[in-house]
Amino acid sequence: MLGExxxxxxxxxxxxxxxxxxxxxxxxxxxxxxxxxxxxxxxVITVNAPLLNDAQQLRVDLERKGSAVRGYLLTGEEALxxxxxxxxxxxxxxxxxxxxxxxxxxxxxxxxxxxxLEDELQQAVDRVVALRKTEPSADALGRAFADQVxxxxxxxxAAIRAFAAREQKLLEDxxxxxxxxxxxxxxxxxxxxxxxxxxxxxxxxxxxxxxxRQIGTAVGQVQSSSAELQAAANQQATGAKEQATxxxxxxxxxxxxxxxxxxxxxxxxxxxQIADQTASAARQGDGTVAKANDAIGSIRRQVDLIVGHMLDxxxxxxxxxxxxxxxxxxxxQTNILAINATIEAAGAGETGKRFSVVADEIRKLADRVAxxxxxxxxxxxxxRSAVNTTVMATETGSKAVDTGSKLFGDVASALRQxxxxxxxxxxxxxxxxxxxxxxxxxxxxxxVAIANVAQxxxxxxxxxxxxxxxxxxxxxxxxxxxxxxxxxxxx
Numbered sequence: 001m002l003g004e005x006x007x008x009x010x011x012x013x014x015x016x017x018x019x020x021x022x023x024x025x026x027x028x029x030x031x032x033x034x035x036x037x038x039x040x041x042x043x044v045i046t047v048n049a050p051l052l053n054d055a056q057q058l059r060v061d062l063e064r065k066g067s068a069v070r071g072y073l074l075t076g077e078e079a080l081x082x083x084x085x086x087x088x089x090x091x092x093x094x095x096x097x098x099x100x101x102x103x104x105x106x107x108x109x110x111x112x113x114x115x116x117l118e119d120e121l122q123q124a125v126d127r128v129v130a131l132r133k134t135e136p137s138a139d140a141l142g143r144a145f146a147d148q149v150x151x152x153x154x155x156x157x158a159a160i161r162a163f164a165a166r167e168q169k170l171l172e173d174x175x176x177x178x179x180x181x182x183x184x185x186x187x188x189x190x191x192x193x194x195x196x197x198x199x200x201x202x203x204x205x206x207x208x209x210x211x212x213r214q215i216g217t218a219v220g221q222v223q224s225s226s227a228e229l230q231a232a233a234n235q236q237a238t239g240a241k242e243q244a245t246x247x248x249x250x251x252x253x254x255x256x257x258x259x260x261x262x263x264x265x266x267x268x269x270x271x272x273q274i275a276d277q278t279a280s281a282a283r284q285g286d287g288t289v290a291k292a293n294d295a296i297g298s299i300r301r302q303v304d305l306i307v308g309h310m311l312d313x314x315x316x317x318x319x320x321x322x323x324x325x326x327x328x329x330x331x332x333q334t335n336i337l338a339i340n341a342t343i344e345a346a347g348a349g350e351t352g353k354r355f356s357v358v359a360d361e362i363r364k365l366a367d368r369v370a371x372x373x374x375x376x377x378x379x380x381x382x383x384r385s386a387v388n389t390t391v392m393a394t395e396t397g398s399k400a401v402d403t404g405s406k407l408f409g410d411v412a413s414a415l416r417q418x419x420x421x422x423x424x425x426x427x428x429x430x431x432x433x434x435x436x437x438x439x440x441x442x443x444x445x446x447x448v449a450i451a452n453v454a455q456x457x458x459x460x461x462x463x464x465x466x467x468x469x470x471x472x473x474x475x476x477x478x479x480x481x482x483x484x485x486x487x488x489x490x491x
Contacts, residue, residue, distance in 0.1 A: 016257050016439070019200055023264050023432060026192045029185070031274070051107075052171055052407055054098050055164035058114070059157065060400050061091035066153060067393040069125050073132050073141045074386045081129065088122065098163075103170075110163045117156040124148040138382060175414055182421045189428060254447045258440055265440065268433035275426035279419050286412055286419070293412070296405045300398060307394050314387045317380050324373045324380070331370040338363030 068084035071077070095114060102108045128144050341359035345352030 013253055013257060015200070019196065019439070020260060020264055023196070023268070023436060026189065026196065026432060027264075027267055027429070029188055029192060032185075049171065049407070051098060051101060052164065052167040053404065054094050054101075055160065055167050056400055056404050056407070057094050058091060058098075058160045059164070060397060061087050061094060062153070062157060062160065063393055063396050063400070065091065065125075067390065069128070069149070070145070070389050070393075071386065072129065073145060074138070074382060074389075076132060084125070088118075091118065107163065107166065110159065110166065114156065114159050114163065117152060117159055121149065121152045121156055124152050171410075178414075179417070186421075186424070251447055251450050254450065258444060258447065262436075262440055265433050265436040268429050268436055272426050272429035272433060275423075275429055279423055279426065283419055286416060290412060293405055293409065300402070300405070304398070307391055307398075310387050310391045310394070314384055317384050317387070321377060321380050324377050328370055328373040331366045331373065334366035335363050335370070338366060 064087035065084050068080045068087060072080040072084065095111060095118070099108060099111045099115075102111060128141065128149055131144050132141055338359045342356050342363070345356030345359060348355070
């Protein structure tokens with residue numbers, strides 16, 4: 001508690017020093033809060049989002065592998081086996097990256113289950129591929145694929161979905177925790193600013209009352225002793241010298257406070273610059289996510305183009321089927337005409353034998369054309385089935401692309417929230433900087449006023465050399481006045 005012997009400068013310095021301490025604490029809390037929010041958001045961007053993206057990529061690679069296997073079983077092309085091996089290699093690479101980056105034991109355990117199921121799936125695929133080389137029957141291959149491959153693939157797909165759902169929950173939890181940390185930091189800053197404002201108001205009221213009480217008492221004594229004060233100019237001159245010395249000390253103290261205020265302003269400015277840099281980094285991250293989202297949109301357009309080509313292929317297969325129906329009908333009519341020609345040739349006797357041989361050959365040719373038409377129809381049906389299977393797989397891949405695009409949208413929204421929070425922190429730092437600069441300006445004004453008072457004291461000393469010695473009551477009054485401007489010293 002400030003006592004009666006505390007000087008004006010000490011009281012003002014104490015109030016400004018406590019205010020400066022509050023400003024420093026607010027700056028430290030702002031920097032800590034900003035660092036905490038940035039670290040949590042960086043974890044969402046660099047850990048949770050890539051894990052979820054890789055989990056979705058597992059499903060895409062699994063669909064590629066399944067499509068290649070079905071295509072090979074239908075067509076027997078070796079290029080599809082190579083595509084299957086590439087898809088499996090991509091799947092295993094993504095799975096290994098997930099195992100290395102998974103932050104929890106539960107996640108690594110789920111990935112180990114995925115590895116085991118993928119090995120089982122590959123063994124089943126190898127058996128069906130081997131069967132395709134020895135047994136080209138579509139029905140047998142279809143049953144083998146449905147019995148041996150599809151159950152394991154469904155289990156693997158379910159395991160991947162479970163891992164993706166778990167990573168999605170972790171991403172949401174991390175984002176919620178980051179938002180809560182930002183809200184808590186904001187609450188702390190608001191509380192500290194409110195506390196600083198309340199404390200400054202209390203200090204201002206206390207100083208005003210204390211100084212007003214002391215000055216009022218001194219003024220009352222000065223008014224009661226004004227006549228004696230006129231006769232005691234010499235004593236006043238001596239007091240004026242001491243007052244000038246004290247004013248110089250106060251001027252020095254206020255200059256130090258001014259330098260401290262400028263340092264606080266510079267620190268607040270550095271905090272604001274750091275916040276600007278952080279906001280810029282968040283905007284760059286948002287731009288990167290937007291580019292990735294555009295890439296996914298391009299993939300989606302390619303997938304839609306593939307679907308369009310597959311549908312065109314199905315329509316053309318239907319047109320070929322219509323032509324084959326006409327060919328089959330012509331073959332049947334030709335066969336009937338050949339039978340009638342054979343009957344007429346038999347009725348003509350020896351003359352129609354040659355014609356009968358020609359008619360028999362025409363009938364055989366018509367039979368072969370009809371058989372070939374049936375085989376072509378069966379092949380067209382197989383092509384239609386393959387087209388439908390490819391369209392279904394492509395639609396599944398398109399859904400996976402949509403899911404990835406939505407996730408990138410969520411990440412971009414999280415980055416925009418980080419940018420908004422950093423902007424709020426930047427504005428708070430700038431407000432602190434502005435307040436500190438205003439405080440420094442006020443201290444400069446006080447310094448100029450005290451310098452004017454010191455100059456006036458010197459002029460009073462020069463003009464009071466011809467007055468008489470003051471009374472003892474004026475000496476006591478001078479001691480009281482000196483205690484107001486000197487720390488613990490008695491006149």
